[in-house]
Amino acid sequence: MKQSVFLGTLAATTLLAGAALAQGTSTLQTVKDRGELNCGVNTGLVGFAAPDASGNWQGFDVALCKAVAGAIFGDASKVVYIPTTSSDRFEQLTSGRIDLLIRNTTWTFSRDTDLKMDFVGVNYYDGQGFMVRNDLGVSSAKELNGATICIQTGTTTELNLADYFKANNMTYTAVPIETNAEGEQQYLAGACDAYTTDASGLAATRAAFADPENHVILPEIISKEPLGPAVRHGDSEWGDVVRWTMNALVAAEEFGITSANIDELATSSQNPEVQRLLGTSDNLGAMIGLEANWALNAIKAGGNYGEIFAATIGESTPIGLARGLNAQWTQGGLLYTPPFR
Amino acid sequence: MAVVTEEPKAGFRLGMLIYDTRYRSITIQIVVLMLVMLGAAWLIDNLLSNLAALGRGIDFGFLWNRAGYDINQTLVEYTNDSTHARATLVGLLNTLLIAFLGCIAATVVGVIAGVLRLSNNWVIARLMTVYVEIFRNIPLLLWILMIYTIFTEAFPAPNAFRGETPAASMVMFDTVAFTNRYTAIPWLMFDRSLGWLPLGPLWLNLDLTAIVAALVGGFLLNRYILRRATRIQEATGLRPTTWWQCMLALFGPIILVLLALGTHLDSPSLQGFNFTGGLQVSNSLVALWLALTLYTAAFIAEIVRAGINAISRGQSEAAFALGLRPGRTMNLIILPQALRVIIPPLISQYLNLTKNSSLAIAVGYMDLRGTLGGITLNQTGRGLEAMMLLMLIYLIVSLLISSAMNVYNNRVKLKER
Numbered sequence: 001m002k003q004s005v006f007l008g009t010l011a012a013t014t015l016l017a018g019a020a021l022a023q024g025t026s027t028l029q030t031v032k033d034r035g036e037l038n039c040g041v042n043t044g045l046v047g048f049a050a051p052d053a054s055g056n057w058q059g060f061d062v063a064l065c066k067a068v069a070g071a072i073f074g075d076a077s078k079v080v081y082i083p084t085t086s087s088d089r090f091e092q093l094t095s096g097r098i099d100l101l102i103r104n105t106t107w108t109f110s111r112d113t114d115l116k117m118d119f120v121g122v123n124y125y126d127g128q129g130f131m132v133r134n135d136l137g138v139s140s141a142k143e144l145n146g147a148t149i150c151i152q153t154g155t156t157t158e159l160n161l162a163d164y165f166k167a168n169n170m171t172y173t174a175v176p177i178e179t180n181a182e183g184e185q186q187y188l189a190g191a192c193d194a195y196t197t198d199a200s201g202l203a204a205t206r207a208a209f210a211d212p213e214n215h216v217i218l219p220e221i222i223s224k225e226p227l228g229p230a231v232r233h234g235d236s237e238w239g240d241v242v243r244w245t246m247n248a249l250v251a252a253e254e255f256g257i258t259s260a261n262i263d264e265l266a267t268s269s270q271n272p273e274v275q276r277l278l279g280t281s282d283n284l285g286a287m288i289g290l291e292a293n294w295a296l297n298a299i300k301a302g303g304n305y306g307e308i309f310a311a312t313i314g315e316s317t318p319i320g321l322a323r324g325l326n327a328q329w330t331q332g333g334l335l336y337t338p339p340f341r
Numbered sequence: 342m343a344v345v346t347e348e349p350k351a352g353f354r355l356g357m358l359i360y361d362t363r364y365r366s367i368t369i370q371i372v373v374l375m376l377v378m379l380g381a382a383w384l385i386d387n388l389l390s391n392l393a394a395l396g397r398g399i400d401f402g403f404l405w406n407r408a409g410y411d412i413n414q415t416l417v418e419y420t421n422d423s424t425h426a427r428a429t430l431v432g433l434l435n436t437l438l439i440a441f442l443g444c445i446a447a448t449v450v451g452v453i454a455g456v457l458r459l460s461n462n463w464v465i466a467r468l469m470t471v472y473v474e475i476f477r478n479i480p481l482l483l484w485i486l487m488i489y490t491i492f493t494e495a496f497p498a499p500n501a502f503r504g505e506t507p508a509a510s511m512v513m514f515d516t517v518a519f520t521n522r523y524t525a526i527p528w529l530m531f532d533r534s535l536g537w538l539p540l541g542p543l544w545l546n547l548d549l550t551a552i553v554a555a556l557v558g559g560f561l562l563n564r565y566i567l568r569r570a571t572r573i574q575e576a577t578g579l580r581p582t583t584w585w586q587c588m589l590a591l592f593g594p595i596i597l598v599l600l601a602l603g604t605h606l607d608s609p610s611l612q613g614f615n616f617t618g619g620l621q622v623s624n625s626l627v628a629l630w631l632a633l634t635l636y637t638a639a640f641i642a643e644i645v646r647a648g649i650n651a652i653s654r655g656q657s658e659a660a661f662a663l664g665l666r667p668g669r670t671m672n673l674i675i676l677p678q679a680l681r682v683i684i685p686p687l688i689s690q691y692l693n694l695t696k697n698s699s700l701a702i703a704v705g706y707m708d709l710r711g712t713l714g715g716i717t718l719n720q721t722g723r724g725l726e727a728m729m730l731l732m733l734i735y736l737i738v739s740l741l742i743s744s745a746m747n748v749y750n751n752r753v754k755l756k757e758r
Contacts, residue, residue: 154719
């Protein structure tokens with residue numbers, strides 16, 4: 001008994017000592033010294049983060065990992081992808097095993113404050129929805145009274161679901177599941193009537209079905225789910241690197257910088273803001289501890305925000321998401337980056 | 342040789358702590374103990390200061406916050422407005438339920454399998470060997486997932502029971518429905534329910550209490566009647582007829598109570614997405630229970646076999662010589678003696694089963710690990726606190742089971758006089 005307490009304490013202490021160590025020194029320096037970025041991603045959500053047929057990670061979230069690696073190293077391939085489940089992702093980040101969490105994680109008050117993380121922005125504005133089979137004959141979430149619903153545990157969606165059914169005076173039975181793959185299996189086997197998660201996740205899950213046309217995503221969006229990358233609390237320099245890399249991708253789309261014309265614009269553009277962004281004039285990179293051409297490398301990794309969106313989850317992909325809220329502010333969306341100055 | 346030695350009267354010197362063999366061992370033990378405690382104190386201090394550096398001191402205040410999530414199987418009143426502490430209680434009761442059901446079923450299956458493995462019938466003995474070896478040598482988690490997947494894939498969804506010509510139909514005179522989510526069975530409903538008696542955090546179900554009281558009362562009455570009959574038999578040599586008295590004592594009270602409560606069976610029927618009415622036993626519970634039972638029973642079978650083999654052959658030969666038939670020899674001579682060997686390792690198996698029930702998370706059964714160690718932990722982010730509480734609760738539960746079983750062990754163990 002005494003020994004087990006001792007060993008337990010030892011294990012816990014070692015873990016926390018590791019966390020404190022990672023906390024003490026600058027994450028940016030740690031990453032540079034290591035020569036690789038440890039990026040926490042989804043265990044497998046097609047379109048956002050999933051290994052393709054040849055085992056290379058692909059997706060919307062993965063592209064942001066690549067952009068950050070590009071900004072730091074000038075080489076987008078220097079990323080180690082660490083799959084995290086919805087329940088272990090925060091421990092992975094606070095314990096220092098990952099430098100950066102980009103895993104369809106909703107930015108909430110308590111996660112930002114009480115869980116000691118810093119969300120550096122929003123890379124996808126989402127909302128929680130429901131998916132059901134066509135033959136269930138349900139056209140609205142309000143008709144789901146008494147239904148059995150599959151739900152990933154440890155997510156904000158779990159709490160939204162409870163609130164939504166309570167507000168609408170309906171009842172449900174929850175089938176708690178750990179990963180999206182397990183949820184897919186339970187839903188397809190009919191162990192639950194509806195599957196609920198972020199609408200983008202539903203679209204991505206449905207795209208992987210053998211018969212996507214037999215499933216419908218209900219029109220109700222029952223919550224706000226701003227998904228964004230998170231870093232450890234208390235390391236603002238590292239937070240700045242991730243935040244401005246993401247902003248650079250958004251700004252690139254706004255200024256019409258694409259992976260096709262970026263080299264040309266870097267030398268020939270007369271727009272002062274484009275020159276500052278691509279490091280032709282001024283040296284913004286030095287202010288965040290990176291090379292002058294950091295943004296150039298970040299954008300080259302996978303293109304600007306619009307290109308990444310179109311290639312991974314856009315309307316021409318099987319996932320088929322419209323830009324919606326995730327369009328530039330000039331197009332009626334919410335993407336609005338502060339100026340590069 | 343009688344040598345009278347004079348006790349040395351020399352006073353105690355500090356050096357004797359090391360050089361005197363009488364004190365040396367104690368000195369070493371105290372020094373080691375102090376080092377261990379110092380080490381532990383250093384580790385704990387390190388842990389606390391690191392947590393403080395992260396800005397996350399140990400704080401159990403989250404237990405009194407609103408939980409906000411729903412649990413699919415609750416034995417006591419719970420809504421998403423309840424606290425995390427309440428959710429923990431719900432999880433604990435679910436753990437105790439599966440442990441209780443599992444221990445009973447595993448004991449029954451284990452004893453039968455253990456005895457049958459020693460059977461003279463070649464086929465039965467080999468079948469039991471195959472059962473024991475298969476279940477003992479495959480990880481429990483795989484059995485749980487396997488059985489759960491079979492339930493999910495083999496049984497129809499509830500909406501297969503709908504329509505004019507349904508794809509699936511209920512069995513047992515349309516009262517039981519096997520679905521891929523749960524098994525809907527008829528359940529007792531009370532017209533004149535006694536309701537609940539609020540007792541702090543646990544509400545006492547008065548209907549259940551009345552039924553249990555009637556059962557226990559009937560059982561005690563039955564025992565009194567049988568003992569009285571034995572007393573009369575020993576005094577007079579004639580055993581009075583007791584069968585109708587026993588029947589009356591065993592079944593009379595419970596029938597009276599059920600009638601008084603206005604009991605009737607409520608059959609499940611399909612309404613909307615799911616069956617309503619009756620009782621819905623979730624597949625996660627059944628799969629977990631089956632897997633825990635079959636897995637642990639395989640170990641118990643081996644313990645029982647070892648216990649029986651430990652009884653000398655002379656005992657059964659003596660019993661046969663007295664003219665006892667094999668069944669009675671087993672029940673009256675072998676098993677009572679074998680129990681002394683069986684009980685101590687059996688306690689370990691009960692503890693194993695209880696702790697293994699924390700694998701419930703794999704099939705979404707909301708036990709203690711699923712509520713406190715799962716959703717509460719994730720939603721509050723209080724990992725260390727939740728895990729420490731979880732370990733403490735499992736420790737207390739295990740110690741309680743172990744001490745209860747030790748009381749029983751002391752009653753059956755060989756009394757040396």
